[in-house]
Amino acid sequence: MVNSQAPVGESCVVDAPAEVVLGLIADPDPLHYLSPTIVYAERDTTGPAFPARDSVTVWTVTEDEQVWSRTQHRTLDSDGLRVAFEDTVESTLAGVHGAWVLRAVSADKTEIELTQDTSALTSPEAVARAEGARSDLLSTVAYAAGNRQELSDLVVDFRDPLFAAGSPEDAYKILYEADRWPERLAHVSRIDMTEDVPGIQFFDMDTTTSDGAPHTTRSVRICFPHSKIVYKQIGLPALLDAHTGHWLFTPTREGIVVESRHVAVIKPSALPVLGEGTTVEDARRYLRRVLSTNSMTNLRLAKEFAEEQSRA
Numbered sequence: 368m369v370n371s372q373a374p375v376g377e378s379c380v381v382d383a384p385a386e387v388v389l390g391l392i393a394d395p396d397p398l399h400y401l402s403p404t405i406v407y408a409e410r411d412t413t414g415p416a417f418p419a420r421d422s423v424t425v426w427t428v429t430e431d432e433q434v435w436s437r438t439q440h441r442t443l444d445s446d447g448l449r450v451a452f453e454d455t456v457e458s459t460l461a462g463v464h465g466a467w468v469l470r471a472v473s474a475d476k477t478e479i480e481l482t483q484d485t486s487a488l489t490s491p492e493a494v495a496r497a498e499g500a501r502s503d504l505l506s507t508v509a510y511a512a513g514n515r516q517e518l519s520d521l522v523v524d525f526r527d528p529l530f531a532a533g534s535p536e537d538a539y540k541i542l543y544e545a546d547r548w549p550e551r552l553a554h555v556s557r558i559d560m561t562e563d564v565p566g567i568q569f570f571d572m573d574t575t576t577s578d579g580a581p582h583t584t585r586s587v588r589i590c591f592p593h594s595k596i597v598y599k600q601i602g603l604p605a606l607l608d609a610h611t612g613h614w615l616f617t618p619t620r621e622g623i624v625v626e627s628r629h630v631a632v633i634k635p636s637a638l639p640v641l642g643e644g645t646t647v648e649d650a651r652r653y654l655r656r657v658l659s660t661n662s663m664t665n666l667r668l669a670k671e672f673a674e675e676q677s678r679a
Contacts, residue, residue, distance in 0.1 A: 376482030383512035385471040391511050400611045400630040402507040407597040428587050434567050435459045460497050462487025481505045521633045523654050529666040532622040533673025535593040541669040542614045566590040576657040605640050608632040627662035
């Protein structure tokens, strides 16, 4: 059935300069930890026309725990404060096109309008998914722009790399096989994992931090064999509003660098869970310590296994 719906738009006004908002639209990285549905966003800037043109792929998780991806080709007009986009034929929302249009209300206030044409979609489900994605993107960009100063304190974003004299395949195996972590890692006591779609994992996990505090979380992971595993916690510990990250496998001439990344967003109202009088700075130091301690344990196990296999 042909969808005859006319282009639809939404708009809002945020307390941020237009250039700041444009930067958030151009770089999709903050979306994966500020949006409740986006698991991962990747920008491809290798095209010959960059920075005027690029492409962005976004993976989202639905309420019924399905993961969808969409890839958009974009044209960025910095002077005109406009970003036009069109979903590629490979996208689950192929043919959807539209634009972000920014209007400077004042030096520090911007109107954001996001329009899209979904007439190429042939099912009500796809139209609903496109409309939900539009609303989520607009609200996420608006939140990131309007709360950028507070978020600069609340977002803890760090990476821990570790070199291994082994192969990406062997290091990846350890971090991919999360269902075996309870037998391999002392800080993981339980994992209940499903992988109904190859490379898409959901699991509930019980862990203990280095100070003995227990946590139960639920995560979704998207696995790109031997190169990257990205994750988003969809069931969070009390202290956090969001937690995402990745395991990255980068070959070198001598072996491989395996890297963990954490992006955690502190929930200010939950600071007392760490004790009366806990400040945001206290929470930042705590998260950096406990998250890094556990993920470095994972990395060292991957290093040990990869190096053992290289000597076999």
